[in-house]
Amino acid sequence: MLILLAFIIVFHITSAALLFISTIDNAWWVGDNFSTDVWSMCATNNSTCMAITDQFREYQSIQAVQATMILSTIFCCVAFLVFILQLFRLKQGERFVLTSIIQLLSCLCVMIAASIYTDRHEELHKSTAYSIEVSGGQYGYSFVLAWIAFAFTLISGVMYLVLRKRK
Numbered sequence: 001m002l003i004l005l006a007f008i009i010v011f012h013i014t015s016a017a018l019l020f021i022s023t024i025d026n027a028w029w030v031g032d033n034f035s036t037d038v039w040s041m042c043a044t045n046n047s048t049c050m051a052i053t054d055q056f057r058e059y060q061s062i063q064a065v066q067a068t069m070i071l072s073t074i075f076c077c078v079a080f081l082v083f084i085l086q087l088f089r090l091k092q093g094e095r096f097v098l099t100s101i102i103q104l105l106s107c108l109c110v111m112i113a114a115s116i117y118t119d120r121h122e123e124l125h126k127s128t129a130y131s132i133e134v135s136g137g138q139y140g141y142s143f144v145l146a147w148i149a150f151a152f153t154l155i156s157g158v159m160y161l162v163l164r165k166r167k
Helices: 002-024 059-089 097-124 141-162
Strands: 034-036 040-043 048-051
Touching: 002 059, 002 097, 002 141, 059 097, 059 141, 097 141
Parallel strands: none
Antiparallel strands: 034 040, 040 048
């Protein structure tokens, strides 16, 4: 049981780390001389970055991605804290239902964020407010990490739902 518990804790921390990296790092959309994410666009040849503001087309979509990625990260961290509290407060044989619900909310939020970005990426990168042409890029590793974090949080949420507290 102790090995299973350690695995679940490591799996949850890995999920949170993936969410933090995918939310913060500047690699959702990359090209030869630029990288962009939901916060800013950076030109790699002269190392300048510009924040994505309301002057960009589809700024509302970017804000939706920002908000849901932040919510996903917060839910994942809260789920871990609730799990630790429930670990010591639940009676033997009870399930970690509250932790599972919060983790599945995190899963839902990251899925929404990545889905919006997937659907709107063409329109997001056609704005004339960019200092260089960014429409010729491709998905970066932060975008991929967001989808991997979706899978990890889904698996984690289901594991908490199935897990019972044992001695």
